[in-house]
Amino acid sequence: MPDQPTDRPLSIDAITADLHTYVFGRKMFVLDTIASTNEFAKSLNPEEGPHGTVVTAEEQLSGKGRLGRRWESQRSKNLLFSILLRPDEAESLKAPLIPFAAAVAASEAIELATGLQVECKWPNDLLIGKKKVCGMLLESSMMGFRIEKIALGIGVNVNQDDFPAALLPHATSLLIEGGAPVDRSRLLQHMLASLEMQYARLLNEPVELMLNAWKKRSAMFGTRITVREAQGAIEGVAEELATDGSLLIRLDDGTLHTVRAGDVSLGYEQDFLHH
Numbered sequence: 199m200p201d202q203p204t205d206r207p208l209s210i211d212a213i214t215a216d217l218h219t220y221v222f223g224r225k226m227f228v229l230d231t232i233a234s235t236n237e238f239a240k241s242l243n244p245e246e247g248p249h250g251t252v253v254t255a256e257e258q259l260s261g262k263g264r265l266g267r268r269w270e271s272q273r274s275k276n277l278l279f280s281i282l283l284r285p286d287e288a289e290s291l292k293a294p295l296i297p298f299a300a301a302v303a304a305s306e307a308i309e310l311a312t313g314l315q316v317e318c319k320w321p322n323d324l325l326i327g328k329k330k331v332c333g334m335l336l337e338s339s340m341m342g343f344r345i346e347k348i349a350l351g352i353g354v355n356v357n358q359d360d361f362p363a364a365l366l367p368h369a370t371s372l373l374i375e376g377g378a379p380v381d382r383s384r385l386l387q388h389m390l391a392s393l394e395m396q397y398a399r400l401l402n403e404p405v406e407l408m409l410n411a412w413k414k415r416s417a418m419f420g421t422r423i424t425v426r427e428a429q430g431a432i433e434g435v436a437e438e439l440a441t442d443g444s445l446l447i448r449l450d451d452g453t454l455h456t457v458r459a460g461d462v463s464l465g466y467e468q469d470f471l472h473h
């Protein structure tokens with residue numbers, strides 16, 4: 199039913215009408231079809247895309263996941279957006295923690311908009327009922343030794359009710375979990391308000407507060423997990439989230455192993471999302 203409010207196309211007017219932010223989304227690009235909102239955000243110069251600029255689209259032709267993977271999303275069903283950040287030097291030092299702050303923010307926004315309970319999965323997935331409902335991709339561009347800009351890309355499965363066979367066992371949406379369609383403009387308003395607040399907290403408060411908020415939302419600590427890194431898979435007990443966002447795993451020989459990049463599976467390796 200195209201005239202249902204939840205089927206409305208994304209529009210700047212609808213999004214900005216009730217947007218409670220100072221910076222995030224105060225400049226916004228609402229696009230129809232684009233290769234990737236992250237790519238678009240990264241291409242903006244400082245006048246076109248100041249700090250906090252938001253890029254969203256109905257459809258991505260080459261939606262990107264981490265490590266060269268793809269993000270699949272049916273047209274006009276979901277939320278696909280990027281926030282362009284232009285951090286100063288002090289902020290740059292906290293860049294590795296931005297995905298964790300963003301995961302806390304996005305979880306809170308989804309819970310506020312839907313009442314569904316959201317779990318965080320390392321490094322930056324959000325799950326509902328153990329299935330992935332949201333993925334994040336942080337890309338930074340360097341200028342010499344300094345981060346010049348960061349594109350924080352977020353994809354949320356909102357009103358998509360079926361997924362390609364390969365994703366089906368691992369993916370879900372707010373519609374599937376909550377049984378009701380969700381208005382994407384309203385969800386984006388919640389997201390941007392929550393992201394702006396958590397970003398400010400990341401910059402101004404001890405990082406442990408944010409890391410603890412993330413850890414509270416994760417079911418993994420103290421349980422046995424398998425991590426697939428570039429070098430291969432290892433198994434152990436998830437012990438701690440380090441202050442740089444790495445995952446510390448206690449191996450069977452008693453040593454503590456640091457994982458900086460990889461994919462986690464709770465239990466056995468065949469449960470991995472990514473093949």
Ligand code: BT5
Nearest residue numbers: 234236261262263264267269270279333334351352353369
């Ligand atoms: C991510 O990567 O989860 C990051 C996704 C970021 C997407 C946003 S959309 C806006 C912005 N612009 C972009 O171009 N990207 C960002 P990763 O952890 O690597 O997960 C990718 C894997 O998740 C894929 O290989 C699939 O197995 C699976 N996947 C793909 N699409 C999915 C979906 N809609 N729901 C759940 N899982 C999905």
